[in-house]
Amino acid sequence: CGIFGVVGVTDAASFVALGLHALQHRGQEAGGIVTHHPEHGFNSARRFGYVRDNFTRPDVIATLPGSIGIGHVRYSTAGSKGATAIRDVQPFFGEFSMGGAAIAHNGNLTNAAALRRELIERGSIFQSSSDSECIIHLMARSIQKTISERIKDALRRVEGAFSVIAMTRTKLIGVRDALGVRPLVLGRVGDSGWALASETCALDIIGADFVREIDPGEMVIIEGNKVESSRPFGAAKSRFCIFEQVYFSRPDSQYGGRSVYETRRQIGVELAREAPVEADIVCPVPDSGTPAAIGFSQESGIPFALGITRNQYVGRTFIEPTEQIRNMGVRLKLNVNRALIKGKRVILVDDSVVRGTTSRKIKDMVLEAGAAEVHFRIASPPTAWPCFYGVDTPERSKLLAATMTEDEMRDWIGVDSLKFISLDGLYRAAGEAAGRDPAAPKFCDACFSGDYPVVPSDKIEEGFQM
Ligand code: 5GP
Ligand code: SF4
Ligand code: MG
Structure with a gap:
């Protein structure tokens, strides 16, 4: 909110x-x-x-x-x-x-x-x-x-x-x-x-x-x-929410004297270092993947291209509360620029994989447009745990990363490669040069780590296991 x-x-x-x-x-x-x-x-x-x-x-x-x-x-x-x-x-x-x-x-x-x-x-x-x-x-x-x-x-x-x-x-x-x-x-x-x-x-x-x-x-x-x-x-x-930096906040907002855009661009830089891949173009999944794609392109030297266009009159899919609307949402919201994609080895940069439905549909669209290869690079670690602090991640059973390894997710989405930024890489991008200190993490990162800074007591009563 x-x-x-x-x-x-x-x-x-x-x-x-x-x-x-x-x-x-x-x-x-x-x-x-x-x-x-x-x-x-x-x-x-x-x-x-x-x-x-x-x-x-x-x-x-x-x-x-x-x-x-x-x-x-x-x-x-x-x-x-x-x-x-x-x-x-x-x-x-x-x-x-x-x-x-x-x-x-x-x-x-x-x-x-x-x-x-x-x-x-x-x-x-x-x-x-x-x-x-x-x-x-x-x-x-x-x-x-x-x-x-x-x-x-x-x-x-x-x-x-x-x-x-x-x-x-x-x-x-x-x-x-x-x-x-x-x-x-x-x-x-x-x-x-x-x-x-x-x-x-x-x-x-x-x-x-x-x-x-x-x-x-x-x-x-x-x-x-x-x-x-x-x-x-x-x-x-x-323990500021690290997902505010990845997705939730607007890129022109500032935290700790630094714009969210700069943190996201830096995530792309880290991703290019951690998970390089040979390709012809780097395309963001707009809008939330855009700053990280810019960073990835700058660090890798692979040209940045707007291979996917977002219809600006559709809201955030993330925020649509029912699965059905979210399912339709991808096509209503995103379309591939065929001329740009055809015959190319494409790196797609997105902010997160939650249920995996978005990634799978985008991959379909990019392959239909004639891409030679599709590589996903994700600006957050695998989302394996629900958030109980104000972001609407679904229950564990619906989270792709809760039930699959990275290789299984790659095959389920159906792409040539799939890599997520590491938690340390994310912390470095957010300004913590030494990465994540497991004894005293600077952010809440529970949806990625399962390390909940506040015991979710209502949920535990309902049977949730930490
Ligand atoms: P998925 O289709 O994997 O559930 O959704 C991931 C993509 O949709 C990302 O591009 C992200 O911006 C957005 N998204 C949709 N729903 C959610 C959600 O519940 N949590 C998060 N973190 N991202 C979501
Ligand atoms: Fe943010 Fe923590 Fe919720 Fe993840 S679990 S979205 S890091 S508050
Ligand atoms: Mg998105």
Whole structure:
């Protein structure tokens, strides 16, 4: 999901709409905005579909007055699957004795099922099927005197990955879980406003200056011109999601002073060193394979070519929640440039192999177009484990790499060669010169390594074996 918040601007809703538009790649199912105005109170709008189709409409924006607002774009990983219900669309809102508050959550709580059971037993009335709603109910049960203290209380009880943006009538609040699994950044808007966003690309679109990342385990409370920082969860160590670097984030966003594009290009460089192959052209599977293909071409000296064209009017296949839509998706979205491919030995660079269905269809298209050889190079290690922290990887049995060796995957996809970047190579590309330190890895890489930094307790209760 993508989250955005702003305070200290005239017409916050327009800023939030723009920020969410820049974060659309993080969730395409639905979006929501909450604002507050001293006379009109809290107002909200939740809509299915793209931000541009809903929140650019003057009649919608006019219902959201105020100089403070937050928003959310949804991608369902928890809660209702396939058909998102409007009641699952964030931000969630609650009235407390000290006033109202809205929250937007990116990530996934790994103990939400247990918390929900407990809360319902004690009288909470849930409105949605979303894991994030637990936070509002935990806040309602807190005995603290301020909203910010209640948020702290609530977030001390949840486990898993969360970046949260919350608002009261006057305060904009940002929190990141102790491992900083999901991103959150702070920006300055002119000289009176502040913004919080999942990624820096959402600051760029509103002309805000990037100030810094919120640290793992940090909470910021912004009011007027003040940004107050605290560490409610004790000592924190960063385990930022490495898949944000590979696929999820936009390439023009920055983490740790470096663009995601540069990390992806560097993955291609590492891949060319680890798994060289003689060929005539290097083609990305657009868009997510493009920067790595550029790096591969630069390092290998094999010419880069756009052998596959992506229809820009189709969303991310990754984010389509049902298998059926995802199956059709490949042809709706990608087409081969025959003239370029015919008779050539082709290296295809893609970001990941999950179920393997995409790779197999692309191979079919490239062979039909007359390629002499097809070699797959993958910008992530084999995805062998599900993610429980906010990325929708399927259960183990559906992951190709959970049931097959690399050679078996090559034969199943039906290509001349298939190589994945090593975990060490991926860490080097992400700026860790020494590779992955198994005793203290710098990133979450559980979907590749099976090394889960937070015990997925709900899933274990359901029978998942680590
Ligand atoms: P596959 O067909 O192997 O399941 O999907 C892999 C390709 O589709 C990659 O190009 C990736 O960008 C995208 N994709 C589709 N679904 C998923 C998913 O659930 N997880 C990941 N990591 N990538 C996915
Ligand atoms: Fe990211 Fe994979 Fe960890 Fe999920 S399991 S947070 S996708 S690295
Ligand atoms: Mg892709």
